[in-house]
Amino acid sequence: MRIVRYHAFGPAEVLRVEKAEVPRPGPGDVLVRVEAVGVDQADVQRRRGEHPVSLPVLPACPSADVVGYVEEVGPGLPAARVGERVVVWKARNAYADYVTAPLHRTVPVPAGLSAGQGTVVGSTGRVALQVVDTGRLRAGESVLVHGAAGAVGHMALQIAKARGAHPVIATAGSPQKRDFARSLGADIAVDYGETDWPGQIREALGGRGVDVILDGVGGDLLHSDVRLLEPYGRLVFYGASGSPTARPTLSFLDVLGMKYVTGFSMATLLEHRPDLAESGTRRLLEAVGSGSVRPVVAAEVPLADAAHAHDLVEARTSCGRVVLVP
The missing domain is CATH 3.90.180.10 (Medium-chain alcohol dehydrogenases, catalytic domain)
Structure with missing residues (x-):
């Protein structure tokens, strides 16, 4: 072979x-x-x-x-x-x-x-579902999905939409990718390569921050993410596709205002909570089988x-x- x-x-x-x-x-x-x-x-x-x-x-x-x-x-x-x-x-x-x-x-x-x-x-869809779970997303909350046209991002966007998130906000680096994200249900799509992308999102939200942010891109986006969180908002960091060698740091001062930052690792989930991994797989298969996630x-x-x-x-x-x- x-x-x-x-x-x-x-x-x-x-x-x-x-x-x-x-x-x-x-x-x-x-x-x-x-x-x-x-x-x-x-x-x-x-x-x-x-x-x-x-x-x-x-x-x-x-x-x-x-x-x-x-x-x-x-x-x-x-x-x-x-x-x-x-x-x-x-x-x-x-x-x-x-x-x-x-x-x-x-x-x-x-x-x-x-x-x-x-x-x-496989692992891509499972990660997408589990990062949404980790963010404890509730119906009616706003969610921001970075890299929303990517392998994980396009699934996370749809899963969040199916759970009743509103608005669903996508970031992507080209007009084609932003159109793609909208076709999958994104209500707002912005270019995270623009310096004022957080301001564009706040303006679209009437001055509010975002309830849940899912970030698999990393790098300097993390600092903007934390500032963009609404009080009691949750940031889930699960990858560094944009800056694999960058090591951004956050100060404790960054999370004042009741902001929550956590990381997600599928390997850790499988080791410590295999029951959650198994139930997540079942729910992913059901979502794909029903057509709510494509x-x-x-x-x-x-x-x-x-x-x-x-x-x-x-x-x-x-x-x-x-x-x-x-």
Whole structure:
């Protein structure tokens, strides 16, 4: 089979297509024939050697959300699972024709979704739902979603809208992305690259601040976020897609006025509250199955051209998720 690896950190060209043996499923594992693989900003950051939390041991193949069919089961699993169409969330060595994964890291693909859309139901959609949960968003509250046209952001926007948030405010860096966010339900869309974007939002809200802010971009946005919060407002920081090497700091003085700042980590949630992670997955599948939340695929790129897929993500011009297809 084919697998995409990189042997050094650097530009997209370090990604190489190599030959490898088809992996064998161990006890409790399934072998999945890959239909689509999600490509995330974190994959790009790790390839560049710039991820703010962890870097892989080289040579490396990204871990990513995968959709495909179960081809074989390992010891301890019923043969009846063969043929099922599943999403594997954060499969190891994911840029490949086949992957293995523990059965508990799979969920069924909701009916009616394409393979590419199905990848969004993996870790990306789960993060989107959980950051909304972490913000304790209530119906009628205002919510600001940064990077609202991205893989996580476009899902978080829709989830917030489905829960009755109003108004839903989106930030995005181009007119095309802002139109995309509006098409998914954003009531207000602004360019966070403009220096007065917080003022534009306050003006649209009649001088008020925002109740809940979901920030996966980071960097200097965090300071503006805190100032923009309404008293008793909540800021959830869950990523640094915009500034992976930046280390912004907040003073205790920044949160005077009853402002709450928290971080979100899926790994921490899985370790300490697996019950919340499991219920979140069920609710995500229900939302996607009902049509209230719609995953969007920005582009499908052949597996052999993984470097191009990374270029698309780095260019920040895509609306929705970029996926690889064998």
